[in-house]
Amino acid sequence: MVWFSGMWLGIGLLMIVTLLGVIVKNGLSIFWPSRVMEVELVEGSPAAIQGAKVLAGEVRKIQEKSVQAEKGGTAREKQLFVGNRDAFGFGFRYVDESDIAKISYPEGIVLAERVEYGDLIGYPVSLKLATGEVKADSADFTALLEQTVGAGNARRGEIESIEKDQIGKINHRMGVLRLSQRKAELDGKITEDYRTEIAAELAELQRRYEILAGKAAALRAEQKAGLFVYRLPTGIEREIPAGDLMQYYYPNQIGFFGRVGHFFSEIWHFFSREPREANTEGGVFPAIFGTFVMTLLMSVAVVPFGVIAAIYLREYSKQGPLVRAVRIAVNNLAGVPSIVFGVFGLGFFVYFVGGSIDSLFFPERLPTPTYGTGGILWAALTLALMTVPVVIVSTEEAIAAVSRGAREASLAAGASKWQTIQRIVLPASVPGIITGLVLAMARGAGEVAPLMLVGVVKLAPTLPLDTVAPFIHLERKFMHLGFHIYDLGFQSPDSEAAKPMVFATTLLLIALVVVLNASAILLREKLRRRYASSAF
Amino acid sequence: MEDIHPAPNLDPMSQPSHSVTSAAETGASAAPIRKKDYIQVRDFSFNYTPAVRVLHGITMDVPENEVTAFIGPSGCGKTTLLRNFNRMNDLIDGISHEGTITVNGQDIFDPNLEVISLRKRIGMVFQKSNPFPKSIYENVVYSLRVAGQRNKEVLDEVVERSLKGAALWEEVKDRLQQSALGLSGGQMQRLCIARAIANQPHILLMDEPCSALDPIATAKVEELIMELKKQFTVVIVTHNMQQAARISDRTAYFYLGRLIEMDQTLKIFNNPQKKETEDYISGRLG
Ligand SMILES: Nc1ncnc2c1ncn2[C@@H]1O[C@H](COP(=O)(O)OP(=O)(O)OP(=O)(O)O)[C@@H](O)[C@H]1O
Numbered sequence: 001m002v003w004f005s006g007m008w009l010g011i012g013l014l015m016i017v018t019l020l021g022v023i024v025k026n027g028l029s030i031f032w033p034s035r036v037m038e039v040e041l042v043e044g045s046p047a048a049i050q051g052a053k054v055l056a057g058e059v060r061k062i063q064e065k066s067v068q069a070e071k072g073g074t075a076r077e078k079q080l081f082v083g084n085r086d087a088f089g090f091g092f093r094y095v096d097e098s099d100i101a102k103i104s105y106p107e108g109i110v111l112a113e114r115v116e117y118g119d120l121i122g123y124p125v126s127l128k129l130a131t132g133e134v135k136a137d138s139a140d141f142t143a144l145l146e147q148t149v150g151a152g153n154a155r156r157g158e159i160e161s162i163e164k165d166q167i168g169k170i171n172h173r174m175g176v177l178r179l180s181q182r183k184a185e186l187d188g189k190i191t192e193d194y195r196t197e198i199a200a201e202l203a204e205l206q207r208r209y210e211i212l213a214g215k216a217a218a219l220r221a222e223q224k225a226g227l228f229v230y231r232l233p234t235g236i237e238r239e240i241p242a243g244d245l246m247q248y249y250y251p252n253q254i255g256f257f258g259r260v261g262h263f264f265s266e267i268w269h270f271f272s273r274e275p276r277e278a279n280t281e282g283g284v285f286p287a288i289f290g291t292f293v294m295t296l297l298m299s300v301a302v303v304p305f306g307v308i309a310a311i312y313l314r315e316y317s318k319q320g321p322l323v324r325a326v327r328i329a330v331n332n333l334a335g336v337p338s339i340v341f342g343v344f345g346l347g348f349f350v351y352f353v354g355g356s357i358d359s360l361f362f363p364e365r366l367p368t369p370t371y372g373t374g375g376i377l378w379a380a381l382t383l384a385l386m387t388v389p390v391v392i393v394s395t396e397e398a399i400a401a402v403s404r405g406a407r408e409a410s411l412a413a414g415a416s417k418w419q420t421i422q423r424i425v426l427p428a429s430v431p432g433i434i435t436g437l438v439l440a441m442a443r444g445a446g447e448v449a450p451l452m453l454v455g456v457v458k459l460a461p462t463l464p465l466d467t468v469a470p471f472i473h474l475e476r477k478f479m480h481l482g483f484h485i486y487d488l489g490f491q492s493p494d495s496e497a498a499k500p501m502v503f504a505t506t507l508l509l510i511a512l513v514v515v516l517n518a519s520a521i522l523l524r525e526k527l528r529r530r531y532a533s534s535a536f
Numbered sequence: 537m538e539d540i541h542p543a544p545n546l547d548p549m550s551q552p553s554h555s556v557t558s559a560a561e562t563g564a565s566a567a568p569i570r571k572k573d574y575i576q577v578r579d580f581s582f583n584y585t586p587a588v589r590v591l592h593g594i595t596m597d598v599p600e601n602e603v604t605a606f607i608g609p610s611g612c613g614k615t616t617l618l619r620n621f622n623r624m625n626d627l628i629d630g631i632s633h634e635g636t637i638t639v640n641g642q643d644i645f646d647p648n649l650e651v652i653s654l655r656k657r658i659g660m661v662f663q664k665s666n667p668f669p670k671s672i673y674e675n676v677v678y679s680l681r682v683a684g685q686r687n688k689e690v691l692d693e694v695v696e697r698s699l700k701g702a703a704l705w706e707e708v709k710d711r712l713q714q715s716a717l718g719l720s721g722g723q724m725q726r727l728c729i730a731r732a733i734a735n736q737p738h739i740l741l742m743d744e745p746c747s748a749l750d751p752i753a754t755a756k757v758e759e760l761i762m763e764l765k766k767q768f769t770v771v772i773v774t775h776n777m778q779q780a781a782r783i784s785d786r787t788a789y790f791y792l793g794r795l796i797e798m799d800q801t802l803k804i805f806n807n808p809q810k811k812e813t814e815d816y817i818s819g820r821l822g
């Protein structure tokens with residue numbers, strides 16, 4: 001029997017480790033810049049792209065495939081990431097190994113990340129700038145390309161700052177002005193003076209907006225001014241605005257340290273950038289941030305609620321059938337499917353509470369809902385409700401474990417019941433409370449289904465925290481890593497292209513849950529040591 | 537317990553009688569500082585459950601500025617009676633009582649009485665030492681903290697005075713901020729004594745305070761009790777006859793939930809009126 005359960009435990013552990021291994025390997029491998037293979041095909045191969053015999057790409061997978069019996073059972077095929085989605089219409093190509101006539105790794109091939117259409121793989125031909133055309137074989141081409149891409153990135157940053165921050169602030173202010181006018185009208189307190197005052201400020205804002213918009217348009221035009229000319233491995237020459245290039249490298253030239261550097265910079269970009277192109281490119285920063293903030297909000301909500309409930313149940317309520325029923329109900333709450341909580345959250349928090357808040361505090365914005373629609377606060381509260389039983393149960397256990405002697409000593413010293421709870425019972429229960437929180441976070445951070453009903457979106461234009469007053473925007477919709485995985489893996493138009501991102505995002509979600517839990521556990525150990533008891 | 541206690545004098549009776557004389561002298565010479573503060577127990581019976589009566593019709597007076605010792609075999613109800621004086625038994629479900637107990641003339645079971653204010657006037661040292669999982673310092677000042685005292689100087693002074701009183705100061709003065717749970721069993725017990733006297737209660741209830749202490753610490757605690765009775769009324773439960781004889785002015789002997797005999801310690805030990813008392817004392821000592 002021991003052997004049997006030991007074996008099952010071993011198998012379970014092995015499966016978990018294997019799964020983690022697969023996720024880690026696949027999640028990290030997309031950041032590793034592998035070499036680009038150029039393949040010459042035999043005549044008549046179905047893998048040929050647009051009739052060309054040559055194609056090039058990163059080898060992503062080598063697999064067996066079954067073929068008809070007369071050809072000899074199985075054959076191996078390579079999956080190449082060929083990029084250039086704008087030219088080919090796809091990003092991946094399967095090539096039978098038997099179709100390959102020649103393999104080479106040409107030095108001159110470049111891999112560039114673009115604003116649109118994913119990666120570009122090809123040979124640089126020339127740069128057409130306002131100052132004239134510079135051929136790829138001329139001496140100053142390398143330096144010029146680097147400078148052009150750098151300038152393009154700087155300009156893109158500038159455009160973004162103008163459009164997002166500066167124009168965003170103006171729009172926000174305009175919205176506020178319009179709303180206050182509307183509010184005054186609704187309240188019947190509008191005066192002619194006020195109206196002209198607002199109109200004047202709006203005109204001034206509009207003027208500033210136009211200046212900024214003009215500046216952004218000029219910068220955009222500049223982005224399109226220079227052209228990068230390149231030749232596809234298939235032989236066709238194409239050109240794209242040089243400003244669309246985000247970064248580039250020569251995958252067959254860089255050495256090991258270059259690769260490692262690239263690897264880490266890619267990881268950093270993944271962490272810090274916003275997603276592009278239906279989330280299949282770019283980073284996942286908003287999703288990390290959204291998950292993190294949502295989990296924190298959930299913790300902030302769940303701990304006081306759970307602790308107060310546990311104190312009431314354990315210390316104040318009269319132990320009897322009613323309390324026992326409540327306790328059973330609480331325990332069963334933990335078993336309710338999470339989607340049910342989502343529906344409840346939508347009905348109660350979003351429509352009822354949110355709707356009431358809107359009609360009470362933001363009537364001037366109606367019919368556009370402010371709190372009456374999914375948002376990070378409602379998502380956090382819904383998850384808090386879902387995870388509160390865990391906190392209640394572990395807090396109750398911790399409270400019950402506080403020694404009778406310490407309670408009596410406190411009461412004998414003239415402390416009231418509440419003082420005893422506050423000063424003796426709760427501090428000693430903190431490790432237990434944190435255990436509950438850890439379990440709650442572990443469940444809450446990975447939960448997706450209920451969130452889809454109460455505020456998670458595929459792409460949130462703004463973060464829940466920013467520099468516009470009041471800085472924390474609890475009503476905003478947000479992105480979440482779990483939902484991101486679902487969206488990438490099952491909702492994206494090119495699931496093959498999104499697959500590496502799915503792995504990377506999964507790895508990240510696991511890592512985030514581990515980090516949150518580990519920090520809570522560390523905190524608990526620290527507190528435990530503080531209240532460590534010694535042998536008598 | 538007796539075996540760890542030194543018996544320097546070969547004649548067991550000579551030492552107690554000597555001590556009692558000196559105790560009586562101190563009691564007589566100390567001028568009463570406050571109005572007399574009695575605990576009066578009248579016909580008091582106590583049940584833990586309706587079926588189990590553990591105290592039967594007890595009537596006694598505990599005089600002010602004296603040390604009263606409760607002695608008796610294990611399970612006879614000493615702790616139960618002691619814990620009634622500050623209503624610690626309220627925590628137990630299903631208890632009931634008959635008769636009255638008054639402290640300083642006030643009925644402690646009066647529904648209008650604030651239990652907290654009663655407990656503030658009564659310090660208690662429990663049979664099992666029960667320090668809080670807090671620092672040594674916070675343990676001592678606990679009763680002041682819950683009473684709202686914030687002044688650091690006052691607290692510091694109280695800590696030093698109380699720990700010195702409990703003969704613990706020298707051992708812990710350099711680690712006041714460390715957890716009290718790191719102390720030895722005997723040190724914990726003395727810490728609990730320091731905690732009980734910190735807020736200068738009028739009455740100090742001690743339930744076998746020396747059971748975990750070595751002879752030196754025991755002597756220090758006894759010294760403390762002699763000191764304390766100048767200001768406080770002390771009730772001490774002890775299984776150590778010599779201790780009862782040395783430090784108490786009055787001794788009450790309990791047996792199976794009944795008060796068998798209560799009188800001046802000198803009389804109880806030298807000339808008990810009841811045969812049970814004599815048996816118990818001589819049995820223990822002989
Ligand atoms: N919480 C309780 N519930 C029920 N019965 C109790 C409880 N506490 C004590 N008793 C019973 O009451 C009786 C008196 O107990 P008490 O603790 O007062 O004895 P004691 O004289 O202090 O004994 P010891 O010298 O061993 O400490 C015992 O029979 C005991 O079993």
Ligand SMILES: [Mg+2]
Pocket residue numbers: 614615616663743
């Ligand atoms: Mg006892």
